Amino acid sequence: MSTQTVAPAATASVVGPPERARASGGPSPRTLLVTLLVLVVASVVAGLVSGSTTVLTQALVTGLLTGGVYSLVAMGLTLVYGVLHIINFANGAMVALAMYITFAVVDATGMHPYATLLITVPAMFLLGAAMQTTLLNPIMKAPIQTQLLVTIGLALAIENGLLLVFGPNPRSVRLPGGAGVSILGATVDTSRIFAFAGALVLVAVLWIVLQRTPVGTAIRSVAANPEGARLVGIDIRSIYVLTFALGAAAAGAAGTLVAPFTTIEPTAGSVFNLTAFVVVVLGGMGNVPGALVGGLIVGLTEQLGGLILPGQSPLLAVFAVFLVVLFAKPRGIFGRAS
Template sequence: MTVAAADTEATTTTSRRKLDPGIPVAGAVVVILAIVFFVGGKDQGLVGQAIVSGLLLGGVYALISVGLTLIFGVLGIVNFAQGAMLTLAMYIVYALSTAGLPVYLATILAVPVMFLFGMVVQATLLTKLTIGGSHEGPLLVTLGLSLLIINVLLMVFGGRPKAVAAPVDGSLSILGTVASWPRVIAFLGAAVVAVALKAVLDRTKLGLSIRAVASNSEGAKLVGVDIGRVYALTFGIGAACVAVAGGLMTPFTSLTPSVGEQFTILAFVIVVLGGLGSIVGAMVGGLVIGLVQTVGALYLPGTGSLILVFAVFVMVLFLKPEGLYGGRR
């Protein structure tokens, strides 16, 4: 009888583990979108267009948030410079584009530059604070770094908005809706990079080291993992993620030195929604927030859609503070 009970409990536990937390969220999103589409009182063409636009935008949001959640998961710090680093990457792409390089080639070149920038920042400014267990120090350093980047860009490029011409004209028809090619390319590029990063973390020695440090830095150190090197590589990867996102967004985003700050706030919301430190959570959260923002704009135009975004943020904090894929800390 005891064995049978144990088997039953084990089966129940296994089935619970197999239930992906994103499944009920996906179901709820589908139901809400169906209600909005059929009985929401808006033209179905507009709703369909908003859904497609939200998914495309959410893919880029996810890539920005992946870098933020990776840095938090390994280093245990919230990178307040994430938005400023995104802006820096966009201006690097802008500078290379004005020099005559195609925007997507400029994006590829910006990735190693931002990767090295992230490694240098971590190695020179943050490693001692992180290893020493300081919580306030890294926050102040990243906040100061954000201000420094914004003001340097303001001095070099000025405050007038800049623009990069889209390398591909035209649009793609998706189920009766229209999506511009730059936005489609941005979504596909973000998806490829996010999946590739997840594969690196799951199937490579570097990924094993990063996951070991994220799980238990002292234990990883005891088995020979160079903690400082992993910290620097992780911050570099986070910077490289925003370089890809920034480059992909440049053709349809007006550039100002403070343009990245709005994405910082949204990235925090997405990371909390998905779960701090979860790559999959950042991907799912990015898509959800993208949909909330664009579909919500049909009913609350302008900045009103952000009210719905923050409503989702507060609701998640209330119902599941650790996020969809996060563990309790």
């Protein structure tokens, strides 16, 4: 596959075509500052409501750790949308599938849960490539309704397959010797710390691949101008397969990282799917750095919302922020018109 480039002007830090008015660059300093100020104000309010700095610290630390994992889940979704222009409703089901692969391997071999990344990531990469080749490539030019139905069908097929093989009973995976540790006075499960660190490393690796390698340049070129990329010799179909496979691998990594502190059941991916869509819209559709920051915002909002609105679902605050952003900035916090 040739990796000559079209030198797209708007892909220095974004995967997504500028002609569709999605994010045309990374988060601007002004936007980051405003976002930070909003989070600081929310933290102060949450601290006043809770009346305890320890409770506030616990919420902030837990929110950041959870947000890092949300970013990884959303990364595959925004990557696929930015390049293929397909909204992958099977993303959450892929996370659930990876959780079950982790459970099955640990149960059968006694392997450390996070060591199963060596199995789940390649397995999900190959599965994603197979899905794109057999199911999605034929409908790349089909109406969006057809594409949505296919990805929803994929999600249902994965969920029901998991139900058939593993049954409806919840499963769990535990880290050996996993005890809580203290961070700034907050007690945090070690599994969440490992998941956060792993998510940041994997997001960084994906970022480097997209920005610093010939293959990543080809992916960004296809995202910006598919026809132009084709004219300079880039195999568009191969890039589509590779992109969807990378998205599936990211979902697989996320599934393994969250398995030790999440109940494993066939429908577990639905919650991650919903959260990932909120993250992607907040950060800007097709905006990779926006997905990272959006995930952290959602994680913090969940935890701070629980303090400001005690007794309510944490998702209430998340969707309140989501609706406000959607009305104020339909392209997302970090989305800018080209």
